[in-house]
Amino acid sequence: MPRMTAPVRQEPLVMQLCEQFRGLIDDGTWPIGSRIPGENQLASELGVSRGTVREALRALSMAGLLEPRVGDGTYVRARDELAAILTRDQRGDDLRHTLDVRSVLETAAAIRAARQRTEEDIRDLRRALADRAAADAAEDVDAYVEADAAFHRTLMRACGNPLLLRLYDAVNESMVASIRRTTSLPEDPQTGGVHAALADAVEAGDADRARACAAELFREVEFLSAVSGEPS
Amino acid sequence: MPRMTAPVRQEPLVMQLCEQFRGLIDDGTWPIGSRIPGENQLASELGVSRGTVREALRALSMAGLLEPRVGDGTYVRARDELAAILTRDQRGDDLRHTLDVRSVLETAAAIRAARQRTEEDIRDLRRALADRAAADAAEDVDAYVEADAAFHRTLMRACGNPLLLRLYDAVNESMVASIRRTTSLPEDPQTGGVHAALADAVEAGDADRARACAAELFREVEFLSAVSGEPS
């Protein structure tokens, strides 16, 4: 026996392409909303047939990450698979349910973050809080929404459960549009205070107070949503 | 202008095929583990080209619902997309995180179920509880696991938030294997009591007690998991 050939079970080309494309979407090389190169171009550049490229692109399209438009091209639609699925299956009055789930996840994260946050978590939390206040003062809606999202996501990261963070990202992304639409500045003065109190509770390791703050935060949000979003 | 042709924007064939195949998987026509008809057969029966069928099958494969095997055929792997994604991305020590998320979702559901359960929910809950006890008494592990799952799922359904139920199903299915593996009968006598107490609290509309029962339930589960699953 001269030499054993590699017994490796190499993944099909289509799967490799999928991974590669997914990576390009995830690292921002193909930003959300942008048009990716055409199928023929991708095929010739990658040295594979158009059919293979199409299968990979179709898979990502069905997953909700891409959106092909006949006669135009293929565009990037989302970065996270879970979010894409939730967005696609979203029905009419789901916004309240989505918000409810978000509050569940974030309240749970607040408790866990208070118990095991690191110094780095605290620092990130403080910075996001400062950015948030600055954007509020400047009445910069985009910056405010971004800083607010960063604050909440930092909290989710600090809870130490990656699955919880993943679900939160998915749920959150599926309602990001309505968040931006319903945001108006300046914010209720009390809201900023509750955010700060939540950060304090997490820093102090006070799980009960962290939970109470998170619940209070969402009681306000729910109230605002009920007032502005219920035409009946 | 004699007559306007239909201005409908009909979905691409591939998407239609995907929906159809997904339906066949979902309604059990293509059971989990079974081998579906070959690409050529599907193509000729459906009157489309093999490439089109392949794109649809590939999309479902990437979604985790199907698993193609070269030289053999294509097999059904899972029924739910979310579960497939979570299962696929699952890393080593995620079981604890998964269990943690499950407890979060179920505790939240217990609170909401206590507030707005219907008479039908109560009846289903009682029936699942009885099945559970009967299976425990008969030491029938399969029936016990099934009845226990039915009890918890009924609780999730009673909470009135379909998104919460959906996430629960996904998270739960991704750990169903380890559940069956670690289950042994007869159960801890206290566990059955807590289940009954949870049903009582929900029926009485006592959200606080329902939350406490759910938390207690998962404290036990977590303890058992920590004892049996931590070799270090």
Add this chain to the structure above:
DNA sequence: TCCATGCAGATGTAGGACATATGCACAGCG
């Protein structure tokens, strides 16, 4: 300035061909 037209290029679909891997039946051997 505005609109209709036509073109170039994109995705959608069809059909064929060959490569490669697997399951299984069958024949050959111990």
Add this chain to the structure above:
DNA sequence: CGCTGTGCATATGTCCTACATCTGCATGGA
């Protein structure tokens, strides 16, 4: 009789070509 190796039928994987259909955009005319 049992085991094993071989070969065939068939499955998916990949490539190729061709054409249909749709869209964005430039171009040119009212």
